[in-house]
Each structure stands twice: as structure tokens, then as C-alpha cells.
Amino acid sequence: MIRIDPDAFLRLVRGETKGPVACLGRFGLGLGSVGYRAAVAVRNAAFDRGLKTIYRASVPVISVGNVTLGGTGKTPMVEWLARWYRERGVRVCIISRGYGQDGAINDEGLVLEENLPDVPHLQDPDRVKLAHVAVEELETELIILDDGFQHRRLARDLDLVLLDALDPFGLGRLFPRGLLREPVSSIRRGHAVILSRADLVSDDRRREIRAEVRRRAGAVPLLEARHRPRDLVDGDGEPSALDGLSGARVAAFCGIGNPEGFRRTLEGLCGEVVGFRGFPDHHPYTADDVDSLGRWADGLGVNLVLTTQKDLVKLRTSTLGDARLRALRIELEILESAEPLETLLATLLPGSHGGSKD
Numbered sequence: 001m002i003r004i005d006p007d008a009f010l011r012l013v014r015g016e017t018k019g020p021v022a023c024l025g026r027f028g029l030g031l032g033s034v035g036y037r038a039a040v041a042v043r044n045a046a047f048d049r050g051l052k053t054i055y056r057a058s059v060p061v062i063s064v065g066n067v068t069l070g071g072t073g074k075t076p077m078v079e080w081l082a083r084w085y086r087e088r089g090v091r092v093c094i095i096s097r098g099y100g101q102d103g104a105i106n107d108e109g110l111v112l113e114e115n116l117p118d119v120p121h122l123q124d125p126d127r128v129k130l131a132h133v134a135v136e137e138l139e140t141e142l143i144i145l146d147d148g149f150q151h152r153r154l155a156r157d158l159d160l161v162l163l164d165a166l167d168p169f170g171l172g173r174l175f176p177r178g179l180l181r182e183p184v185s186s187i188r189r190g191h192a193v194i195l196s197r198a199d200l201v202s203d204d205r206r207r208e209i210r211a212e213v214r215r216r217a218g219a220v221p222l223l224e225a226r227h228r229p230r231d232l233v234d235g236d237g238e239p240s241a242l243d244g245l246s247g248a249r250v251a252a253f254c255g256i257g258n259p260e261g262f263r264r265t266l267e268g269l270c271g272e273v274v275g276f277r278g279f280p281d282h283h284p285y286t287a288d289d290v291d292s293l294g295r296w297a298d299g300l301g302v303n304l305v306l307t308t309q310k311d312l313v314k315l316r317t318s319t320l321g322d323a324r325l326r327a328l329r330i331e332l333e334i335l336e337s338a339e340p341l342e343t344l345l346a347t348l349l350p351g352s353h354g355g356s357k358d
Contacts, residue, residue: 033177056155060348063156065149068170071257072162073196076332093134096146098123110313161190198224221340232326235318251275255283294321
């Protein structure tokens with residue numbers, strides 16, 4: 001199997017890698033995008049025209065997804081939704097494919113399990129089967145489909161599309177030449193668009209993004225959100241306050257889809273980030289990784305290393321070398337008013353009579 005360095009791939013498609021070989025590589029990736037676009041178009045048309053079967057669960061389904069590769073904040077959005085419905089007494093189940101799970105629940109599932117102990121989370125590539133299990137065996141009243149925008153076999157009553165404000169449109173190109181999973185115009189299938197990490201870009205940039213969404217998706221509800229730092233957690237999941245980070249010198253690392261978003265959050269929270277290391281998304285940390293990170297932290301002379309909760313649930317340690325290791329736990333916060341989204345969610349409460357866009 002050929003292994004691709006994700007950082008090298010990103011530098012190539014962003015145009016940061018120069019020279020004739022890089023230009024030839026981008027040309028080849030562009031040709032690959034042509035075939036990819038055709039395959040996506042054929043698949044979507046088959047669902048749109050009823051040529052592929054769509055299974056409808058006996059309870060409402062909400063999909064949280066995106067149109068780009070990489071992290072857009074789907075897990076915090078899923079957690080926000082699950083809490084909203086649990087606060088109203090609804091039995092919720094989260095289902096997802098489980099990327100990188102290797103036979104066990106993956107890192108995102110572990111995070112949701114830690115933060116939502118009263119909400120079951122099922123993982124399997126066959127999400128239609130999972131929906132049946134959720135309803136028949138767990139007596140679920142509402143299903144949240146994590147990373148489900150492209151999984152069209154399971155009908156959904158609400159499609160929530162997340163765009164990351166740091167790169168909302170995947171470099172404007174389809175994979176493999178860019179980071180789009182499908183054309184930006186696909187967001188018109190959504191019932192609402194949430195612009196995550198909106199606090200990390202300028203007001204002018206937010207207006208530009210909003211204008212492009214309106215051009216592509218019309219009058220669909222468009223909300224802005226941020227990833228609000230909540231607290232720190234150690235390797236045992238024990239929380240502690242954020243007090244003291246404002247003047248702290250820290251090192252940080254992560255293996256997530258959007259490391260830049262994590263880095264920027266830390267830069268606004270800590271005194272100084274003296275070192276930052278990135279790993280591929282869903283990176284399976286080894287003992288050698290832990291030793292290497294410990295030597296790295298000791299060499300930087302810091303007594304606190306920060307990572308994401310998604311990384312720490314796999315490491316399950318509270319120290320790296322002589323430094324303390326903590327995860328920054330974040331939660332989604334809707335900026336301004338969440339009313340447009342809550343109005344949609346309320347239509348799916350038991351006893352309501354919500355409709356479907358499908």
C-alpha cells in the first residue's frame with residue numbers, strides 16, 4: 001500500500017510546493033479530479049432520481065456533515081445537538097461510520113462517550129443497519145448521523161452542513177486536486193449551514209463566506225459558531241479549570257483534520273505556544289511517539305503540553321517527560337442567536353409534525 005504524507009499533499013495542492021515536478025503533480029491531480037467529479041455526479045444523480053434505494057428509519061434522523069476533507073467541527077456539533085435533545089427528554093443515539101476504528105470505537109467516538117455518557121454511539125460502515133439497531137434494540141427516539149452528508153442511503157429529516165471558516169470551500173477544487181468531497185453547490189441539499197470557527201477570521205471574510213453560501217444555497221438558515229474552550233482534562237478524564245493559561249508557555253501537538261484551527265485557538269488562549277507538532281488525522285500513537293513527544297517537550301523547557309481531547313483519549317497519560325499533559329476540551333457555541341436552528345430541531349421533537357426535504 002502506498003502511504004501519502006498528508007502534510008506534503010496539503011503543501012502540494014495549496015501550491016506551496018514549487019518547481020516543475022510539483023506543477024506536473026498538480027496537473028495529474030487535476031486530471032484525477034475530473035474522474036472524481038464524474039463519479040460524484042453519477043452517484044448523486046442516482047439517489048436524486050430514485051435509482052438507488054434510500055432507507056427511512058422509523059424515527060427522525062439528523063445528519064451532521066460537510067463538503068470538504070478535514071475537520072470542520074462535526075464532533076462538537078454532534079455533542080451540541082445530543083445535549084439539546086437530551087435536555088428535552090429525548091432518547092438519542094449517535095451513529096457513524098467509525099473512520100480509523102480498526103475494530104474498536106474510534107477517537108471521535110471515545111470523545112463523545114466521555115462527554116455524553118448517557119448517549120449511545122454506534123459505529124459501522126453500514127449505517128442503515130445501525131439505525132435499525134438503534135430503534136429496535138436501544139429504543140431510540142432520534143438518530144444523529146455523524147459525518148453523514150455524503151451517506152445518502154439513510155434518509156434524513158434535517159441535513160446540517162458545516163463549513164470551516166478557515167477554509168470553507170476546500171481550496172475551490174475537488175479531491176484530489178483540492179479538498180472538496182463534492183461540489184460546493186451540493187450545500188443546497190442542506191437545511192441549515194453552520195460556519196464553524198467563525199471567530200478566527202475577520203468580519204470581512206465572514207461576509208464573503210456568507211455571500212458565497214447565499215449564492216450557492218439561497219435562503220437556507222446560516223449560523224455562525226465558535227469552538228469555545230471549556231476546560232482541561234487529564235488522561236483519566238478529570239477536568240480542571242482554564243485558569244492560568246493566559247500567561248503560560250506551552251507546547252502543543254495534535255492529530256486532527258484541521259490542526260491550524262487548534263493552533264489558532266491556543267494562540268488566543270495561552271501566553272505563548274513555543275512548539276507545535278502535527279500528526280495525521282486519526283494517528284494511532286505508539287510508545288515511540290510518546291517517548292519522542294516527551295523528549296521534545298523537555299527540550300523546549302515547558303511544564304505543560306496541550307493536545308486535543310481526540311488525541312488524549314488514545315494516549316491516556318497525564319505526563320510527557322517532565323511536563324504535564326492536558327487536553328483542551330472545547331464545546332460548540334452558536335454566535336448571536338441559535339433560534340433559526342432550534343426552530344428546525346423543534347419540528348423533530350416527539351409529538352411534533354416536522355417534514356422532510358427528501
